Amino acid sequence: MASKRVARLQSQTKQQAEEKQIVARKAVGYVRVSTDEQASTGYGMEAQEKAIRAFAESQGYELVDVIKDAGISGATKPEDRPGFLKVLQLAEKKAFSVLLVWKFDRLARNLAYAVTTVNALQDQYNITLRSVTEPIDTATPMGQTIFAVLAGMAAQERVTITQRTLAGKKEKAQRGGFAGGPAPLGYARDKDGGLQVVAEEAETVRRIYTLRKQGRKLQEIADTLNAEGVPTKRGGLWYPGTVRYILDNPKYQGYVEYYFRWDGENYVLTKGKQEAIIPKAG
Template sequence: MQGSDRVKRLRKRAAAKPAAKDVLKPRVVAYLRVSTEGQFSDGHGLDVQERAVRAFALSQGHQIVEVITDCVSGATPPGEREGFRRVLDLAGEGAFTILLLYKFDRLARNVLHAVTSVHELRDRHGIVIRSVTEPIDTATPMGEMIFTVLASMAAQERQVITERTFGGRREKATKGGFAGGAAPYGYQRDKDGGLLVVEHEAAVVRRIFSERAEGRTLQAIAAGLNADGLRSKRGGLWQVSSVAYLADNPKYRGVVEYLFTWNGADTHVLREGQHMPIILP
């Protein structure tokens, strides 16, 4: 017994539906960002962000075109980031319609940068920006207003953190403590953030100060260190600039010196340090 052509057409149409559905899936680009200040393990690392955006895209039936990452401070304008420039290139090609973020603050800490980026993507390319952890749709006036408020709050939070960090470093320096940064050659950081003498490097520091006191030029000192196979802090050859910087560093005499600049005002700190001097008076 032979079936009708009508049933064949229905079956063919039904088989074609999944393929059509795949074609109509919203195309999205996932944009992930961590700062260069080491926020890889604070609960918002790239792996955490990627798992979240992929799970969200799957739950919404979205097709991820590309996952783009930036390892840069949120204070850097999006247009100056290598990864985000890739986002703009894909937007210009019409490759996607939704930009997925883990949180809106991954876009930018600066309110103006964040809002400008949202407007540019929406107005020029018809791109909607969505956060997988914050239920806001920037395609709607209400969603855009809420986004602007959130962006402002993120900027304020960043400002508070920066002020607190600056205040802490300045307070530590005024008490003679090492106020952050890489330990200078001849020292290493201890568990409390102070400085401990590294004796084999300290011997090189004493040599540099001694030869400088004898009247040797910076070039001659650097050449002598290199000829003897001694290497700088990073394992490279000694340069005139690195010898000069070391010879001018008061920390080797047991003194800490910092120039803090905040809101246009300078604070000069010069104190006897809490660490052990390498060069004795």
Template sequence: MATSSARARLALRRNAVQTAQREEVRALAVGYLRVSTDEQAQRGNSLPEQEQAIRAYATAVGLDLVQVLADPGVSGTVKPAERPGFSQVLQLAAERRFSVLLVKRFDRLARNIALAVTTSAELDTDHGVTIRSVTEAIDTGSPSGKLIFGVLSAMAEQERSVIIERTKGGRMQKAGRGGFAGGVIPYGYLSDGKGGLLIDVERAPIVRRIFDENGAGRTLKSIADSLNADGVPSPKGKRWWPSNVSYLLNNQVYSGKVEYVFVTDGAVTHVNRQGAHARIVR
């Protein structure tokens, strides 16, 4: 029998060590939870419900759940590697601390198909980690699982696109009727709790002052300086600057109008009409 070379023996020992390491973490899992701000109140998407499902699955299939990491209030459009919680997942994967990543649904990983598939592939290729959805019965460690995962990711991305377009369509219709179609409540107004605007009696006089001073020929810097000198807080509760004075002066909402620009598939819709809210300035 031929004697193995030193190089071959080294390779065999390295392979044996790697096999032992893989076997050691084969039954170790990490759970990953994510919820975006808009989903926090929706049924079935809360962090406790996701964790409960993951822990129940791990117990049922005999996986040792070594850690559960979460990204609360993080959109699925944010790259996984840029999320605080998922960054810890990647660190543990690089350290070969587990071999299975558990998620309640694959859309917790990412809404965008490119992000979901790329992240899955990198975990598998770089760290030998497979991903399992505990409610969709899919394991990316198998060829069929990878195929189904890609299909589900595409469906999740399409669902999100539909929701975005539906929401945008609703906003366009509301703006077309003169309603406040979303965004930050303008300084000088309050929400009426029904999607409309009410005049803020405390801040409206500041808005009128700015318009009056601008009408009298004062510069943006001069207006900002006078507000700061009088201790008037800016919309963010800080100092006034020429830029936010200019932004306020150029907002047609104060004259009782609504103005929005919507872009859908390259088509631009500009809405500029009389609004349903009360004006602050004449």
């Protein structure tokens, strides 16, 4: 005879299995149409919803909800759409196990976005995607195999995109441009993605350099700024490390510095296009 502890575990397992079986028959429909599509085709919101409801009934699914994104381009990442965010919220609550779409391109026109979203739904929430008009069913082994192939293609596409993006950043840095990341204290991003001086913040930067030249320690400088209520770039408190970052950043002297570690190490230190806040020492 099993112990009480094992009996409790068995009871929990049985309850979890029953709950999983109930959720397994619950589905959410997702429909999306861009403004142009809605105006030029007959497959607008109502047509998609009708097809999804008919399919759910034929398969014996309990349709929890049909969520819509109207006037949203398929080039937009699913997680950036208000309607799809509701889908994710229901997924987190384990309210359903199958996501129904009219066609896979309703999820995303970009293959990488579509496959990445499908994998995330499966891995994080154990949710499968089914198209009511296309034969690929990610709930089946064959459907999973097909999507595995597509996932590999999408992964390679992401690698290629990343390589191009990083190559662009490296080239921009070598030409003295700001190659990304948040603008440091004293600067703001301009409309072209470069850096422009913010007068009030620049004064704080100059003061830090002045205090350091007077022999103040990093902690003393941080304490002084905090006592005077001077905010950091993010509005927080000053620490020795925050002060050190300001003093060690060559951008303030009109330079750009980057250390790239992909595709081999590459160190860049060159004259920048931004206006210097601190004159370069001798």
